[in-house]
Amino acid sequence: MIRRTFFTALALLALLIQPTSADETCMSPYMAKIVGQEDYVYIWTLGLEGVGDGEDKLVTVDVNPESDAYGTVVHSLSMGGRNEAHHSGLTDDRRFLWASGLDTSKIFIFDIHSDPAAPKLHRTIDDFVDKTGGIVGPHTNYALPGRMLITGLSNNRDHGGRTGMAEYTNGGDFITSVWMPTDDNLQGAVKSGNFADGYGYDARALPRRNVLVTSSFTGWNNYMMNLGKMMGDAEAMKRFGNTVVIWDLHARTPKKVLDVPGAPLEIRCAWGSRSNYCFTTTALTSKVWLIYEDDDGEWQAKAVADIGDASKIPLPVDISISADDNQLWVNTWNDGKVRLFDISDPFAPEQIMEEQIGEQVNMVSQSWDGERVYFTSSLLANWDKTSAAEGNDLQYFKLYQWDGKSLTPQFNLDFIALGLGAPHQMRFGAHALYGGEQAQSPSGLASPPAH
Amino acid sequence: MVLAPGYSPLSFTPPSSGSYSLPTMGSAADGTVLDSDGKVRQLHDFLGSKPTLLSFIFTSCDDVNGCPLATYVMRSVQDKLLANPTTAESVRLVSFSFDPIFDTPDVIDAYGAQFRTGNFDWQFLTTSGADTLDPILRAYDQWVIRDFNAKGEYLGTMSHILRVFLIDKDRQIRNIYSTSFLHADTVANDIQTLLLEQNPAAQKTASDLAAKR
Numbered sequence: 001m002i003r004r005t006f007f008t009a010l011a012l013l014a015l016l017i018q019p020t021s022a023d024e025t026c027m028s029p030y031m032a033k034i035v036g037q038e039d040y041v042y043i044w045t046l047g048l049e050g051v052g053d054g055e056d057k058l059v060t061v062d063v064n065p066e067s068d069a070y071g072t073v074v075h076s077l078s079m080g081g082r083n084e085a086h087h088s089g090l091t092d093d094r095r096f097l098w099a100s101g102l103d104t105s106k107i108f109i110f111d112i113h114s115d116p117a118a119p120k121l122h123r124t125i126d127d128f129v130d131k132t133g134g135i136v137g138p139h140t141n142y143a144l145p146g147r148m149l150i151t152g153l154s155n156n157r158d159h160g161g162r163t164g165m166a167e168y169t170n171g172g173d174f175i176t177s178v179w180m181p182t183d184d185n186l187q188g189a190v191k192s193g194n195f196a197d198g199y200g201y202d203a204r205a206l207p208r209r210n211v212l213v214t215s216s217f218t219g220w221n222n223y224m225m226n227l228g229k230m231m232g233d234a235e236a237m238k239r240f241g242n243t244v245v246i247w248d249l250h251a252r253t254p255k256k257v258l259d260v261p262g263a264p265l266e267i268r269c270a271w272g273s274r275s276n277y278c279f280t281t282t283a284l285t286s287k288v289w290l291i292y293e294d295d296d297g298e299w300q301a302k303a304v305a306d307i308g309d310a311s312k313i314p315l316p317v318d319i320s321i322s323a324d325d326n327q328l329w330v331n332t333w334n335d336g337k338v339r340l341f342d343i344s345d346p347f348a349p350e351q352i353m354e355e356q357i358g359e360q361v362n363m364v365s366q367s368w369d370g371e372r373v374y375f376t377s378s379l380l381a382n383w384d385k386t387s388a389a390e391g392n393d394l395q396y397f398k399l400y401q402w403d404g405k406s407l408t409p410q411f412n413l414d415f416i417a418l419g420l421g422a423p424h425q426m427r428f429g430a431h432a433l434y435g436g437e438q439a440q441s442p443s444g445l446a447s448p449p450a451h
Numbered sequence: 452m453v454l455a456p457g458y459s460p461l462s463f464t465p466p467s468s469g470s471y472s473l474p475t476m477g478s479a480a481d482g483t484v485l486d487s488d489g490k491v492r493q494l495h496d497f498l499g500s501k502p503t504l505l506s507f508i509f510t511s512c513d514d515v516n517g518c519p520l521a522t523y524v525m526r527s528v529q530d531k532l533l534a535n536p537t538t539a540e541s542v543r544l545v546s547f548s549f550d551p552i553f554d555t556p557d558v559i560d561a562y563g564a565q566f567r568t569g570n571f572d573w574q575f576l577t578t579s580g581a582d583t584l585d586p587i588l589r590a591y592d593q594w595v596i597r598d599f600n601a602k603g604e605y606l607g608t609m610s611h612i613l614r615v616f617l618i619d620k621d622r623q624i625r626n627i628y629s630t631s632f633l634h635a636d637t638v639a640n641d642i643q644t645l646l647l648e649q650n651p652a653a654q655k656t657a658s659d660l661a662a663k664r
Contacts, residue, residue, distance in 0.1 A: 092629060093594065093612045146592065146614055146627030147476065169476055170592055176474040207631040208456055210463045250637055251471035273453070435596035442588030443549055444597035444609065445581035 038367060039064045040074075040116055040429035043397055044099040045421045046378050047082040052419030056085035058099060058110055058119055059420055060429075061397060061413065063372075071399070071411035073418060075118045079108060084224065084381055088425045089141030091148065091170045094433050096122060098148055099425070100138035102380075103224060105129050107138055107150070109172050116429045123172045129156050132166040132177040136220055140202050146170055151200045154219035161199040161219035161239055180214070181245060181254040189245065193259030199241030204267040204278060205249055211299070212249040213278050213291055215264040216241020227383040240284060244291055246299040258301040260289050267291070268321040268328070270346070275325055277346055281307060281316035288316075288330070290346050305349040307339060308332055317379060318363045322370060331361045333379050336392060338364060338407075355407050358396055359388035365426045366402075373400045373407060377415075378422030395422045455516040457524045461636045468643035473625040479505070479618045480590030483583040484547070484576045487560035494547075494587060497574050499622045502645045503543040504528060504638065506615040507593050509550035510562045511607065516630055521615050522546065526566045527635035528642070529573060542642055544573040549588060549595055549611070551578045591616065619645050 041063050047055040060075035079085075083101025090097055095113040100106065107125040114120065128138055128150075137153035147170060152163035164179035181189040182198035189196075199216035206213070217223070218240045222230055230236045242261040245254050262285030269278035277292035288305040307330055308314035314332035321328050321343075328341045328349065338361060340353035363376045375398045378384055388394040395415045400407040415423050435444060456462070481495040497503065504525060512518035525544050532538045546563065548554035554562075554577045563575035578584040588594065593614065598606040615633055617626040626641050 093592070095594065145629035145632065146616075167474070171477075173477060175476055176472075208462055210465065248466055248471075250632075251466040253466070253471060434594075441581060441585050442594050443551075443581050443584045444595045445552075445584070 036368060037064055037066075038428040038430055039067075041365075041374060041397070042088070042097055042110075042112065042119065042427045042429055043376060043423045044085050044088040044425045044427075045415065045423045046085045046381055046384075047078075048381070048395075048416075048421045051416055051421050053078050054421075055079055055081055056083050056101065057421065058097070058108075059397075059415075059423065060117065060119060062117075063374075063399065071413070073413065073420070076420065077110070077119060077121065079121075082381070086380075086424055087139055087141060088427055089148065090143060090427055092143040092145060093170070094429075096170065097427055098141035098150075100141060100150070102137040102139065102153060102220070105136050105138055107141070107172075112429055113434045116431050116434065125168070125172055128166070131174040132164065135164045135166055135177060135179075137163070137223070138166075139200070139217075142203050142205075144205070147175060149203055151203050151214065153200060153217055153223065154221075159220040161197065161217070161222075161241060163198065163200040163219070165200065165203065165214070176252075178252055180216075181257055186257070187254050189254035190256045192256055195242040195259050195261070196257045197241055197243050199243065201241065201263075201265055202267045202280075204269045206269050206276065206278070207249065208273070209276055209293065210249045211293075212247035212252070213267050213269065214245045214247065215260070215267050215280055216243045217263055217265060217283075223380055224382060227380075244280065244289075244301055246291075256299055258291065258299065260291075260301050261285060262287070264289060265317060266319045268319055270321065270325040271323060272325050275346075279319065279321065279328055279343070279346070281319055281330060283315050283317070284313075286310035286314055286316055286332075288328070288341065288349050292346070302347070304347055305341065305351070308335065308337070317361075320364045320366050322366070329364050329366070329373070331357075331364050331375070333360050333362050336361045338375070353406075356392075357398065359392035359394050360385050363424060363426055365428070367428075371402055372410075373402045374398065374426055375400070376423040376426060378424045381422070384422055397423050397426075452515065455520050455630050455633065457520050457630075457634045461634055465637050465640050468640045469647040471644065473617070473641060473644060476624040476627065479616065479622045479624050480587065482578075482587035482590065484578055484587070485556050487556050487563055487575045487577075489556035491579075492576075494576070495622065497543065497545050497576065498618050499620060501541055501543055501620050502642050503545055503618045504615060504642070505545045505547060505618055507547050507549055507588075507591065507611070507613075509548050509609070510554050510558060511550065513608075517611075517613055520630065520633060521613060522566060524615070524633050524635050524638060525573070528638055529566075529568060529571055531635060531639045532642075533568060533571060538643075538646065540572065541646055542572070544571075546573070546575050547587075548575070548577040549584060549593065550609075551580050551584055552605075553607075617641055617645070620649065 043059040055078040057078040062069040084103035088099035097110040109123040110119040111122040134156040135152035140151040142149040166177040167175040180198040183196045201215040201217035240263040244258045244260045246256040262282035264280040315334040317333045326344045341349040365374045397413040399410040506521040508518035559575040567573040597609045615628040
């Protein structure tokens with residue numbers, strides 16, 4: 001049932017020039033944006049043995065306060081197995097949601113435009129490793145004009161951290177792949193410090209500077225290993241990324257390899273027209289890093305803040321930048337907290353707020369207007385905690401209202417009790433993006449089919 | 452209102468023509484169109500044999516960062532190509548309207564006359580209606596949301612994702628540009644990259660189109 005039409009308060013901003021406040025700004029700058037109240041959150045969820053059908057699934061939650069189904073699961077689509085469901089991303093026109101598995105390297109392409117309340121599987125890419133020349137673990141699904149950029153985490157030769165990136169058409173056809181620069185093959189990049197490890201993780205573009213920024217995590221051997229076992233393995237702990245790579249976005253060639261030791265993960269770039277910088281955080285060393293263009297036009301990396309007490313391994317994971325570039329939400333998975341940093345001076349972030357969200361916390365997504373903040377809990381199947389202290393939630397999807405000073409809980413979905421699994425990446429959906437029933441044809445001119 | 456980057460000088464030095472590759476992104480689809488004389492033609496009549504820049508527009512678009520941006524950039528590309536005798540006839544531009552209601556052949560012809568310089572190969576096309584338009588839009592993944600009032604009456608405005616396609620002489624899509632990265636300098640460099648593919652010997656003699664202003 002279509003509850004909203006395109007002439008309600010929610011309007012489509014098809015072209016992103018002016019940034020607005022939301023996790024929408026944490027996604028690709030090429031993407032269509034939602035303005036106003038989102039209707040749904042699509043949650044890519046890890047299957048857990050003994051929980052419901054035990055399969056990875058795309059869960060749709062109604063998040064529109066005007067809906068009778070507000071705060072409830074309205075749809076769930078299981079994938080027939082477990083793939084190590086991790087991240088998802090929208091195509092630039094938001095018609096399709098790509099969701100990938102780090103273990104099987106499968107990519108599931110969901111049609112979210114035909115009926116935003118009930119996504120359906122459009123296509124499965126099950127030859128990613130072969131097509132890309134051996135890239136394993138598709139991680140970030142990032143929109144470029146008319147195509148998707150997919151970062152890898154590993155490779156099929158040694159299942160270590162050396163990896164690459166691939167591009168696919170929006171329809172799911174392979175275009176090309178490129179490997180991350182390494183010491184023995186820098187591909188023309190300048191190695192600025194001690195590392196050129198060839199590892200990958202996230203990617204973000206700054207089109208007006210012709211820059212693509214990538215980060216580095218670890219390979220299949222580590223991310224599929226039990227966390228406790230891995231942390232007790234000194235050799236395994238050496239195999240984490242220590243680099244951020246600056247790429248020529250147009251040519252897709254690496255230009256410079258920066259030292260960012262301790263596994264830099266999510267990347268979020270500033271939106272100001274003269275703000276030529278991005279943030280990342282390092283999982284192992286618990287720091288905020290600034291990746292910036294200096295006055296000579298050279299890209300540099302600098303540690304600018306500590307996140308909690310590094311000796312306690314809070315493990316920073318997802319981050320979210322505000323549209324005005326003044327605030328940065330930082331989740332720390334291990335202690336289940338969110339921290340808010342004032343980044344109005346990007347070289348000197350200051351923590352201004354801290355809140356316990358659950359036993360563990362991973363992803364954070366803001367609404368378009370910044371008033372709503374969503375959280376999910378799961379990181380990796382073999383790393384996630386399996387029990388929670390009294391009063392803490394273990395695997396959840398939560399919404400908070402943010403008034404600029406404090407977070408107020410709105411609803412809390414227990415994904416274990418609901419038989420769903422471990423929730424991970426969140427993406428927003430809205431009926432108004434697709435014109436309702438009158439957009440059944442590409443031109444919007446043909447009569448919609450009779451119901 | 453923040454203007455798209457395509458209206459300003461490029462704020463970075465682009466990679467030089469031929470120094471990078473433009474991988475194939477699939478075949479450019481065919482379809483039935485009307486040219487600005489009102490003749491029924493095939494879209495493939497205007498694709499192939501030389502690199503072609505294809506943009507989807509509607510002439511009544513008033514979003515400065517939408518269709519007007521595409522036409523502005525294409526006119527700038529036309530100017531660059533005309534400034535170099537070796538490229539003046541080596542490239543084609545195609546502006547394709549997805550508004551058959553308003554953009555009749557007469558309208559699209561008058562619109563094109565404002566931008567085409569002399570006999571430059573810049574074609575303006577439209578269609579007779581949804582039956583021929585929809586297959587083309589579907590093939591190029593162009594979806595239009597038209598605005599209607601509560602009575603279901605069309606308001607004359609619409610929204611879409613701006614995409615401009617670079618298609619090579621073999622009708623293969625080689626790049627897609629959207630608002631954030633549609634600029635005459637980078638487009639011209641991509642065109643020159645395709646021309647160098649066709650004629651590698653020209654690399655030492657052809658000047659960089661981006662330098663022509």
